[in-house]
Amino acid sequence: MMKTIVSTELPIDEQFRIRKNVIQNGRNDGLRFCVVTGTHGDELEGQMVCYELAHIVSERISSLDGTLEIYPALNPLGIDTIQRGIPNFDLDMNRIFPGDPQGTMAEQTAHAIIEDIKGADMVIDIHSSNLYLRETPQVRINVQDSKWLVPFAERLGMDFVWVHGAATVLEATLAHSLNATGTPCLVVEMGVGQRINHKMCRRLVEGILHLMQTMGMWKESPKDRLPQPLVCEGDRVTFLNAETSGVFLTELKCGINVSRGQTIGQIVDPLRGRVLSTVSSPVDGYLFTIRAYPIVYEGSLMARIFNTEEA
Amino acid sequence: MTSPCRDNFRVKGYRFGEGEKTLAIVGAMRGDEVQQQYICSQLVNRLTMLEQRGGIAEGKSILIIPSCNPFSMNVNRRFWAMDNTDINRMFPGYDQGETTQRIASAVFSALNGFEYGIQLASYYVPGDFIPHVRMLQTGYEDVETARLFGMKYVTTYQPRPFDTTLLNYNWQLWSTKAFSVYAGQTDRIDLNTSGETIDAIFRMMTRTGIINYGSLGAAYESICIDEASLQHIKARHAGIFYRLVDAGSRVASGESLAHIIDPYNGQILSDIKATAEGTVFFAHHRPVVFQNALLFMIHVI
Numbered sequence: 001m002m003k004t005i006v007s008t009e010l011p012i013d014e015q016f017r018i019r020k021n022v023i024q025n026g027r028n029d030g031l032r033f034c035v036v037t038g039t040h041g042d043e044l045e046g047q048m049v050c051y052e053l054a055h056i057v058s059e060r061i062s063s064l065d066g067t068l069e070i071y072p073a074l075n076p077l078g079i080d081t082i083q084r085g086i087p088n089f090d091l092d093m094n095r096i097f098p099g100d101p102q103g104t105m106a107e108q109t110a111h112a113i114i115e116d117i118k119g120a121d122m123v124i125d126i127h128s129s130n131l132y133l134r135e136t137p138q139v140r141i142n143v144q145d146s147k148w149l150v151p152f153a154e155r156l157g158m159d160f161v162w163v164h165g166a167a168t169v170l171e172a173t174l175a176h177s178l179n180a181t182g183t184p185c186l187v188v189e190m191g192v193g194q195r196i197n198h199k200m201c202r203r204l205v206e207g208i209l210h211l212m213q214t215m216g217m218w219k220e221s222p223k224d225r226l227p228q229p230l231v232c233e234g235d236r237v238t239f240l241n242a243e244t245s246g247v248f249l250t251e252l253k254c255g256i257n258v259s260r261g262q263t264i265g266q267i268v269d270p271l272r273g274r275v276l277s278t279v280s281s282p283v284d285g286y287l288f289t290i291r292a293y294p295i296v297y298e299g300s301l302m303a304r305i306f307n308t309e310e311a
Numbered sequence: 312m313t314s315p316c317r318d319n320f321r322v323k324g325y326r327f328g329e330g331e332k333t334l335a336i337v338g339a340m341r342g343d344e345v346q347q348q349y350i351c352s353q354l355v356n357r358l359t360m361l362e363q364r365g366g367i368a369e370g371k372s373i374l375i376i377p378s379c380n381p382f383s384m385n386v387n388r389r390f391w392a393m394d395n396t397d398i399n400r401m402f403p404g405y406d407q408g409e410t411t412q413r414i415a416s417a418v419f420s421a422l423n424g425f426e427y428g429i430q431l432a433s434y435y436v437p438g439d440f441i442p443h444v445r446m447l448q449t450g451y452e453d454v455e456t457a458r459l460f461g462m463k464y465v466t467t468y469q470p471r472p473f474d475t476t477l478l479n480y481n482w483q484l485w486s487t488k489a490f491s492v493y494a495g496q497t498d499r500i501d502l503n504t505s506g507e508t509i510d511a512i513f514r515m516m517t518r519t520g521i522i523n524y525g526s527l528g529a530a531y532e533s534i535c536i537d538e539a540s541l542q543h544i545k546a547r548h549a550g551i552f553y554r555l556v557d558a559g560s561r562v563a564s565g566e567s568l569a570h571i572i573d574p575y576n577g578q579i580l581s582d583i584k585a586t587a588e589g590t591v592f593f594a595h596h597r598p599v600v601f602q603n604a605l606l607f608m609i610h611v612i
Contacts, residue, residue: 009549011599012574084395088597090435095473102543104436105601132394169400172472241407245313271316297393298312299410 005071005116006109016077018109020116021070023057030066031217034117035208037071037126039094039174041078041085042193046126048201053208066217069120074113074174082194084130095169097177114177122152122215123185124208125175130193133301134292136255137190137200139229142166145179150231153186155214157207157226159255160288160306163233192292230286232306238283240303242267242296246276250302254290257308264303267296283307312414320382322414324421325375327358328367333521335374335425335487336512337418337478340399340432341390342383343498347431350494350505351377354512361522371521374425379418399432400473402481419481427456427519428482429512432491436605438595439558442504442511444533445491447474451483454535457490459518460511461530463559464592464610468538495558536610541592544607546571548580552600560591568607571600587611 006018035053037046050072057068073079077087086093089106099110117123129135138160139153146163153161170176178185188204191197210226212218242248250265258264258281267277279302281287289304296302312320338344338351355375361367378384383392390397396411404416422428434440443464446452457465474480482489492512495504510528517524546552551572556562562585571581583606593608600606 009602011549011551011601016601088437090389090397091473104605105603108603130394168472168475170472239407241409245315247315295315295393297314297410299408299413300393301409 006112008105008109018071018074018076018113021054021072022067023054023061023064023070024067025061026065031121031215032067032069032119033212033215033217034069034071034120034123035126036074036113036117036123036174038073038079039075039125040092040127040130040193041075041081041083042130043084043126043128044079044194044196045128045191045201045204047072048196048198049126049204049208052201052205056205056209060220063219064217065219066212068212068217071113071117084193094174095172097172097174110174113174114181118178118181118183120183122211123175123178123183124156124188125185126188126204128191128193129189129289129292132193132291132293134192134254134290135189136160136288137203138162138188138288140164140187140189142170142176142179143233146233149179149184149186152184152211154229154231155207155211155226156186156188156229157203157210157222158188158190158229159227160286161229161231162237162288162306163231164237165235230306236307238281238285238305238307239301240264240279240281240305242277242279242298242300242302244276245297248279248291248294248296248300248302250279250290252287252290254287256287258285258287258305260284260309264290279303281305284309312410314382317382320414322376322379322381322418325355325358325377326372327362327375328372330370330372332425333371333373334427334429334516334519335422336376336429336431337379337422338375338377338431339384340379340430340478341397342380342385342387342392343389344431344433345384345498346494346496346500346505347433348378348384349500350431350508350512351375353505353509357509357513358522361524366523368520368522373516373521374421376418376421379414399478400476402476402478403485415478419478422478422482423485423487425487427521428479428487428489429515430478430489430491431494431508432479433497434493437597438593438605440493440495440593441559441590442495442507443493443592444511445493446489447477447480447483448537449480449483451486451488453488456488456515456519458533458535460490460492460515460533461527462492462507462511462533463531465533465535466538467535534610540610541608542587542589542611543605544568544583544585544609546581546583546600546602546604546606549600549602549604550574550580552595552598552606554594554596556591556594558591558594562589562591562609564588574599583607585609
């Protein structure tokens with residue numbers, strides 16, 4: 001059943017709508033599981049995950065015991081205009097939660113989204129990096145919520161769980177705002193902006209169904225054994241930022257182990273045919289982020305490595 | 312900073328006077344803040360002449376950075392062109408971080424330690440304002456000094472999580488008396504409001520003993536308000552927005568402020584009226600509006 005949670009007029013003969021698909025079977029008072037995505041309009045992996053989930057669960061509805069709610073597009077105008085943010089609005093949508101019913105249209109929308117989702121028994125907020133970085137399938141959890149949420153994250157079948165530090169500015173994310181109300185929300189990052197990696201999406205679909213199964217909402221077991229993720233806690237992520245501006249060239253993909261001193265890539269000068277900087281791993285670890293967009297300025301993030309030396 | 316295929320990125324500052332770090336002024340942080348850049352250029356011009364006449368107080372120094380982001384203005388983009396990040400949401404910056412974090416860090420290290428700081432700011436919602444001085448309520452805001460600008464309004468507001476990375480929030484936490492000065496416009500130069508703002512900054516510099524300047528011009532006795540007290544008027548319908556009053560207008564209860572017009576048949580969908588007597592503090596300025604968009608903020612008398 002389709003439901004509209006936000007409906008507002010646009011200037012010229014168009015309705016702005018945020019919709020969800022509510023799929024229910026079994027107990028009316030059963031658990032409620034939400035899958036949300038499309039906060040950033042350039043992140044598209046969640047579109048395929050939503051499609052696959054809606055398709056599979058609708059086809060095998062008898063296996064569902066509870067309610068699955070799918071929100072494919074929290075920022076429909078961003079998706080339509082290939083923009084990360086909301087058109088004509090300065091702030092990142094994932095920095096204005098829990099919103100404000102008296103604020104701008106974006107803040108009112110954020111408020112309506114929170115009001116609709118809160119109270120769910122589980123929320124999966126799917127992101128897919130941006131145009132610049134490629135991410136291995138991972139769950140990100142604020143350190144304040146780690147004890148509560150890591151056990152859920154370990155059942156999603158992702159490669160990596162990153163428990164990151166708290167920051168005031170991150171208190172305005174959808175996930176933080178939901179977690180603060182007692183609604184568990186896991187943030188998934190994978191792939192790269194503006195593209196869809198089918199294999200990663202199918203893995204996440206399997207992971208979501210597995211999590212639903214362990215919560216007693218899905219009666220089928222996964223076909224294959226799901227991998228156990230590496231869990232990174234305690235400030236053990238090394239960031240590699242560009243020392244100089246140029247063109248970053250790499251042969252590596254993310255999701256691999258690297259050793260101390262191993263070359264990650266090079267920053268080159270196409271005009272003079274020179275290598276400006278060789279980027280090496282300063283630690284033994286697990287490379288879970290690698291730059292996808294090759295033009296870099298000083299400071300541009302090129303890679304993130306989970307430091308396993310002290311493990 | 313070098314660039315892959317453009318000229319080097321430079322942030323230039325102008326120093327006046329010698330001695331303690333007294334006042335820092337920052338202009339365009341975003342690529343469309345042309346009014347802010349223009350005002351700074353005029354300040355540099357006038358302070359250069361004033362310094363030649365010995366008008367900077369002894370032991371005081373002033374730093375002006377007209378633009379922190381010339382790259383974006385040159386290509387007509389509001390934010391950092393490579394990744395669309397906002398330098399003014401990266402403070403206090405991080406010198407080992409991402410590009411705009413590094414720019415913010417370098418700028419902040421130049422700005423830190425001044426007694427007073429002025430940022431010529433723009434708002435995240437499109438529209439026109441009464442020129443005013445704005446401060447975050449951090450416990451370090453200095454309303455009394457803000458009054459010395461002699462602008463019509465001094466406002467304060469409660470910071471939200473996304474405000475904690477602004478220059479002025481961090482300036483305040485590092486003990487600078489920081490003021491955001493809103494000069495009415497952003498992406499076009501308005502000689503009236505820019506002239507008022509330049510006069511206000513000169514007035515503040517004179518009244519705090521930073522400069523010796525004869526003519527202060529006519530000043531207002533500032534009204535100080537918490538922004539939470541402003542009345543918000545929103546659009547009941549979407550459509551073409553036809554504004555009847557400007558920022559700064561005094562309006563009576565029941566007076567029409569704007570019409571929202573059906574974009575196909577020209578019928579008036581909504582006659583936006585003031586519900587109380589007051590002054591228009593903010594007015595939306597795009598020709599079309601969404602339903603529920605913020606149209607006006609009114610200071611009710």
